[in-house]
Amino acid sequence: MHNHGLGSWMAKRRLKSPDTTALVYGDGSVMTYRQLADGADRVSALLWGRGIRKGDRVAYLGENSPEFLEVLFGAVQLGAVFVPVNTRLAPPEIAHVLGDSGARALIHDPEFAARLEPVLEGLDVPHVIQTGEGTAERPGLARIVRTTTAGHADAQVTLDDAAAIVYTSGTTGRSKGAVLSHQNLTWVALNCIVDYDVVSTDVALMISPLFHVASLGMGALPVILKGGTLVLEKGFDAGRALALIQRHSVTMLSGVPTTYQLLADHPDWATTDISSLAKLTCGGSAVPNRILNAYEQRGLSFSQGYGMTETSPGATALSPEMTRTKQGSVGLPHFFTDVRIADEHGAMVPRGTVGEIEISGPNVFPGYHGLTDATAAAFTADGWFRSGDLGYLDSDGYLYISDRLKDMIISGGENIYPAEVENVISDLDGISGVAVIGVPDDQWGEVPWAIVTLRDGASVTTDQVRAHLDGKLARYKLPKNVVVVDELPRTASGKVRKADLRARFAG
Incomplete structure (x- = not known):
């Protein structure tokens, strides 16, 4: 070939494997x-x-x-x-x-x-x-x-040719197309097969949309590569998901903390046979203790991880047996991936020191579609991808995330970049300044809030802001609350100090 x-x-x-079931979908239809x-x-x-x-x-x-x-x-x-x-x-x-x-x-x-x-x-x-x-x-x-x-x-x-362009929320207000090569998607699948022990008899319930690179690159593709079975769901309903796990003896499930919380909170949780489940992977944010406890009571633990579209998306994974020992960590680099920590000058820092997370490996994308400058800025001189996230490696090499340089908000597994939302809010009459931050939320992990200043005589409500944004941005990006302040805290150069706002409203 x-x-x-x-x-x-x-x-x-x-x-x-011509006669092996590849897909189960709808009300039980099967495709080999x-x-x-x-x-x-x-x-x-x-x-x-x-x-x-x-x-x-x-x-x-x-x-x-x-x-x-x-x-x-x-x-x-x-x-x-x-x-x-x-x-x-x-x-x-x-x-x-x-x-x-x-x-x-x-x-x-x-x-x-x-x-x-x-x-x-x-x-x-x-x-x-x-x-x-x-x-x-x-x-x-x-x-x-x-x-x-x-x-x-x-x-x-060839493996170096482009296979997909997956759009990420843009830090400057416009989404960027991350070009993923055939190599990227092949190696991320191999990383999952190695680190999550994907086998040909696995049955994976796909409750996360395949347009997300995590669901596609770390869910569907590894299972297909091994010749396992995908149970495709068009949306997530906790009761239906539990029924499908029991009906199809599902062995693999991927989601975000909200997904797992809704499953555990459902009335059918205690009576559903989930004994077939063996591999639970969770991304987007750390799994809270109450969710860990609920699943441990059923004999289950999570593989947690860290990554982004540009890494196809997996960069690290925390094995289930280390969930408690290394709680708070996002794990070790995937088998065919490397992670290092650099200071603001690009020099490597000692273990335990916070710096920017940099990633290398065949799963790391070659660049952004049509954006030469953005691509150049995303890589170091020696070819490592600059994640824009802050973290540190402990003495055993486990990665811990400290903060997001890019101020990204992760709500229910969806990435929200404040600049994109701020740009649209700024068009609303009466708004003189705006900063969007993430505020902790029991259900979604965090949700966006808009902190705004107004021109003299102007007034605004949360409903008015949401109505202005509706139809221009995806609904999950709409602020859940709008707070009016006299002024936004700024640096000497005029940049909003979002850390101050988070300490005030999200602390």
Whole structure:
């Protein structure tokens, strides 16, 4: 084969485990690896027939489904670049992703058609196809591929070629497209197989959306690489998730602390048979003691970790047996990844000293799409990725996170960059200054608050600010509270001292 990237995976899975269940979805429908591979082939042939070639971007806007994976693998078979779009984005944000990536094809679930109408009017996306059957006048993906002759396109693809562009919330107000190569996604899958002991008999319940790089890179891809089974869920409902764990003897589950809290708080928690569960991974923020206790009472412990889109996303992992011994740590570097700590001058610091976390390994991305300066700034002179986060390594090499240089807020596993929210709030009449910070929240880990100053005679309410932002930003980015202050604390250079605001409002 000439395709040495993800585009070869389906053909090899069809050869090695054709009749193994690859996917369980909906009300229990099943798809084998042969069927998944055949579906990817038909999508590949469809895209080829529409003129999609190596390097072209194919965007997907939809929930977890077989079509998501068929389009992903169909696109990379051609050497095309897959662009997953967060379904929670507002129209202007979707427009930015499609326009910035230069998507030549967009495949989307029907329920997003109305949201896409104003977006597509101002963009040149030559090929737009809905999933499902569609109509005779406007056939959907399922109807089209039934009449498409499957043919595996063996494109010339190397591990260094781009496989996906995943958009991150921008620290300067615009999201950046992180280019992930075939190497990045292959090695992060291998890291998970090594450090989480993924095996071919694993059954993973995918309750997190596949458009998130954590769900895709550290959930779906390792399981597919090993020939295991994915149970795809379009959304998260705690009662349904518990029922699926019992019904399908789920062995693997990934989520954020909120996910696990909602499961443990559900009335069916105590009576559901979860004895099959063996591997729980959690990211986004530290797991609180009460959640650890609830799962330990059922004989379960967590693998916790740290990473970001730019590391595909895994950088470190804390093994379950060290959850209590190293509580508060995000673990050791993944097997094929290295982590070091540097001071503000780039010099390495001793163990126990706080500095910027820097990461190296084949899972680290090559750069941001179309942003040469941002890419250069993201790496050290010797090629290590600068995370923008502060932390330290203890005497045993375990990483602890101290603070976020970029002021990022993580709410229910979703990354929120304050600058993006602040830019839109600033457009509201009467606002003279704004700073968005994260405030601890029992359910979501933390939630955004907006601290604002007003022009003379102006007034504003939380509802007014949220209404102004609604439709411009994803709803999870909307401040849960707006506080009016006389002035914002600033440095001599005029920069807002967010540490002071966090100490006052989030302490």
